Amino acid sequence: MTLCGLARPKSIYRICSTNRVSLALIDFDPASQTKSGTILDRFSLASPTKEKNRRLLSSSYGVLKSRLVLALDEKILGRPTFSSQPQRTKEDDQSPAFGSSTNNEQVICSIVDYDRIEDARLGDNDNANVNMNGSSDIVDFKDLSRNLGHVATTEHLGNPDLTDVEACKATADRFELFLKQFAQGIKRFVDLSADDQTQARELLSAESVSSAFWVLSKCRYEPDELSERTRLWERYLGKLKMTPLTDSLSLRLLIANGKAGNVGRVLSLLQLRRALSYSTCEEEFNLAIRSLRVSSLTQHKDGVRNIFLHDSQQPAIDNPTRWLDAILLNMSQRGFPLTTPFANLMIECYAATGGRTGKAVHHFYRVVRQGILTMPPDERPTYTDEMPKDWIYVPEEQKKVYQPIKVRVKFHKGSPPFYKIPSTVKGKLLYDRNPENGELKLSRELEPEYSLPLAAAFAFADSLQHGACGHDPITLDVGSYNALIKACVYRGALWRALHVLDATMPAAGISPNTQSYNIILSGLAAVGDVVTSQEYYLKMHNSGIQPDCYTVSAIVDGLLNMNDISGAVTVVQDFFNQHSVLPPIWTHSKILELSLGQGMIYEAKRYCYFIQQLWKWEPNQYHDESFIELMRTTQASPGLQKVALKKMFAYFGEELKDSDFLP
Numbered sequence: 001m002t003l004c005g006l007a008r009p010k011s012i013y014r015i016c017s018t019n020r021v022s023l024a025l026i027d028f029d030p031a032s033q034t035k036s037g038t039i040l041d042r043f044s045l046a047s048p049t050k051e052k053n054r055r056l057l058s059s060s061y062g063v064l065k066s067r068l069v070l071a072l073d074e075k076i077l078g079r080p081t082f083s084s085q086p087q088r089t090k091e092d093d094q095s096p097a098f099g100s101s102t103n104n105e106q107v108i109c110s111i112v113d114y115d116r117i118e119d120a121r122l123g124d125n126d127n128a129n130v131n132m133n134g135s136s137d138i139v140d141f142k143d144l145s146r147n148l149g150h151v152a153t154t155e156h157l158g159n160p161d162l163t164d165v166e167a168c169k170a171t172a173d174r175f176e177l178f179l180k181q182f183a184q185g186i187k188r189f190v191d192l193s194a195d196d197q198t199q200a201r202e203l204l205s206a207e208s209v210s211s212a213f214w215v216l217s218k219c220r221y222e223p224d225e226l227s228e229r230t231r232l233w234e235r236y237l238g239k240l241k242m243t244p245l246t247d248s249l250s251l252r253l254l255i256a257n258g259k260a261g262n263v264g265r266v267l268s269l270l271q272l273r274r275a276l277s278y279s280t281c282e283e284e285f286n287l288a289i290r291s292l293r294v295s296s297l298t299q300h301k302d303g304v305r306n307i308f309l310h311d312s313q314q315p316a317i318d319n320p321t322r323w324l325d326a327i328l329l330n331m332s333q334r335g336f337p338l339t340t341p342f343a344n345l346m347i348e349c350y351a352a353t354g355g356r357t358g359k360a361v362h363h364f365y366r367v368v369r370q371g372i373l374t375m376p377p378d379e380r381p382t383y384t385d386e387m388p389k390d391w392i393y394v395p396e397e398q399k400k401v402y403q404p405i406k407v408r409v410k411f412h413k414g415s416p417p418f419y420k421i422p423s424t425v426k427g428k429l430l431y432d433r434n435p436e437n438g439e440l441k442l443s444r445e446l447e448p449e450y451s452l453p454l455a456a457a458f459a460f461a462d463s464l465q466h467g468a469c470g471h472d473p474i475t476l477d478v479g480s481y482n483a484l485i486k487a488c489v490y491r492g493a494l495w496r497a498l499h500v501l502d503a504t505m506p507a508a509g510i511s512p513n514t515q516s517y518n519i520i521l522s523g524l525a526a527v528g529d530v531v532t533s534q535e536y537y538l539k540m541h542n543s544g545i546q547p548d549c550y551t552v553s554a555i556v557d558g559l560l561n562m563n564d565i566s567g568a569v570t571v572v573q574d575f576f577n578q579h580s581v582l583p584p585i586w587t588h589s590k591i592l593e594l595s596l597g598q599g600m601i602y603e604a605k606r607y608c609y610f611i612q613q614l615w616k617w618e619p620n621q622y623h624d625e626s627f628i629e630l631m632r633t634t635q636a637s638p639g640l641q642k643v644a645l646k647k648m649f650a651y652f653g654e655e656l657k658d659s660d661f662l663p
Contacts, residue, residue, distance in 0.1 A: 359492025
C-alpha cells in the first residue's frame with residue numbers, strides 16, 4: 001500500500017480557487033489496481049465564505065502536514081490518476097518533511113486538473129472509508145430519480161411551506177453532478193448496466209429535467225449563482241442532446257432564467273415558444289418583466305451602477321424600452337391581449353431598473369466609530385458588554401489596541417442644493433440660457449435631456465394609449481400614473497412628479513390614492529423638504545385619503561433627515577392616537593438609533609415610554625381586524641421587547657434601567 005502524493009501549500013492554495021474540494025488520505029494497491037482512502041475534510045469554497053474557508057484549509061494543512069493529500073476520483077479527472085509518476089514505498093510514508101521531494105510536488109500537480117476539480121461527495125461522514133475504484137458510481141440514479149419525483153409531488157400540492165430548501169439544494173447538486181459526468185465524458189452510457197441506462201435516460205427525460213429546474217428555482221440562490229447554474233445546466237443538456245424540449249420544460253426554463261435575471265435568455269425562450277406554437281400564459285410574460293427587475297437589482301448590489309454618473313454612462317438596462325417592446329411584440333404575435341394592470345408592471349420597470357439617482361438623494365449624516373481610549377477621560381462612556389469592539393490606533397501607546405467603540409451619528413453641516421428642494425425653488429429661475437430669459441425647474445425637468453430614461457417612460461406610457469406593437473389602445477389608471485410619479489421621484493424630477501399629481505391626473509379624471517401621496521412624500525423626505533411634505537399631507541388629509549404605515553414612515557424620515565428627533569417622536573404618537581396608524585418596525589428602530597447616536601437620551605427614553613404604551617394596548621369594538629393584527633405584530637416584535645431595548649441602549653454606551661419601564 002502506498003500513499004499517492006504530498007501537497008505543498010502553494011498547490012493547496014491554487015486548488016482553493018475552485019468552488020469545492022475534498023481532502024483525503026489515499027492508499028493504492030498495485031496488485032488489484034484499486035484505491036481506497038479516508039476523507040479528512042471537505043470544504044465548500046463558494047462565495048461569500050470563500051476567503052474564510054481558504055484560511056481554514058491552509059490551517060488544516062499546517063496541522064496535518066505531510067499526511068494531507070487531495071482525494072480526486074480518476075473518473076472526475078477524466079484520465080488515470082497514476083500515469084507517469086513513480087509510486088511511493090512504505091518507507092516513504094515516514095518522510096518527516098513535507099514538500100522536501102520534488103517528485104512529490106510533481107505527483108500532486110500531475111494529478112490535479114485545476115479547471116475540473118469537483119467535490120466527489122463521497123459520503124456524509126468525513127471519516128468514512130471511501131471506495132474510489134472505477135466500479136463505484138458517485139450518483140445513485142434511482143435515489144436521484146426518487147428525489148426528483150418527491151419534489152414534483154410537492155410542487156403539485158402547491159404549498160410553499162412544503163418546500164425544503166436544503167433538500168432542494170442537495171438534489172440540485174446531485175443532478176448537476178449527474179449532468180457533468182455524462183456531458184464531460186466521465187461516464188458513458190455504454191459502460192452502464194441495463195437498469196442504470198434506463199434510470200439515466202429517465203433522468204434526462206423532459207419531465208425529470210423539468211422537475212430538476214423547478215428544484216433549482218426553489219433553492220433560493222442569489223441571482224448571480226442561479227444564473228450561472230442555470231446556464232451551465234443548459235449547456236450540459238445541449239451537449240448531451242437527449243432531452244426533448246416540451247411546453248412544460250420551456251416554461252421551467254423561463255422560470256429559472258427569469259428569477260436569475262437572464263433577460264436575453266428569457267426573450268429567446270419567448271421567441272422559441274412562439275415559433276413552436278406552445279400555449280400562451282400570463283406567467284411567462286410576468287417572468288420576462290421580473291427578469292428586468294432582477295437584472296437591475298444585481299447591478300445595484302454589485303456596485304456596477306454609480307448613481308452620480310450621467311445617463312449615457314449607466315448600464316443599458318437603465319432604459320428598458322427595447323426589452324419592453326420585444327415583450328409587447330411577442331404578446332401581439334401570440335394573440336395575448338395587453339391589459340392596463342400588465343402595462344403598469346411594464347411602466348414600473350423604469351423606476352425599478354434605474355433606482356434613485358444622485359439628483360434624488362442627499363446624505364444628511366454619517367456614522368462615526370471612536371475608540372473609548374482615544375476619547376477624553378471625562379467623555380468616556382461606561383463600558384458595557386454590548387458595545388462593539390475593534391482594533392483602534394491609540395496615539396499615546398503608538399499601536400492598535402482592541403477596545404470598545406463609541407458609535408455616534410454626525411449630521412453634515414451643509415443642506416441639500418437648493419434646486420433639489422421644491423420649497424426653495426418656487427418661482428425661481430435655475431439659470432440663464434441667455435441674458436434675457438431663464439428657465440423654471442418644471443420646464444427643465446420636462447426636457448428629454450434632463451433624464452433620457454424618464455423621457456422614455458412617458459413616451460412608452462403615451463404609446464400604450466395609442467396602441468403599441470400591434471395591441472389595442474389602453475386607458476391609463478391610477479396605478480399607471482403612480483408608476484410615472486415613482487419614475488419622476490427616482491430621477492430627481494420632483495416638480496414633474498408634483499405636476500403629474502396636481503395637473504395631469506385631474507385632467508385625465510383620475511383621483512390620487514394613498515400610494516400616490518406616499519411616493520411624493522418619500523421623494524420629499526429623501527431631500528429633507530419638510531415644508532412641502534406638510535403641505536401635501538394636508539392636501540391628502542383634506543381629500544379624505546386615509547394615511548397608512550408608509551405615510552407615517554415617509555414623514556418621519558423627512559424629519560429625521562433634518563435632525564428633528566423630537567418632531568419625529570411626536571408625529572408617530574399623533575398618528576397612532578388620531579388615525580390608529582403605526583409606522584413599520586424599522587422606523588421605530590431608526591428613531592431610537594438616531595436619538596442614541598447623538599446622545600439625545602431623553603428623546604430615546606421618551607420613545608421607549610411610547611413603545612411601552614403599545615405593549616399594554618388592548619382592542620375594542622372600534623378597531624378593525626387589520627389594525628388589531630398590526631398591533632399584535634408590533635407587540636410581538638423581538639426588536640421592541642424589553643431585553644432588545646436594553647441591548648440597544650448598551651450598544652451606544654448608555655443604560656436603560658428597570659426604573660425607566662412602566663410597572
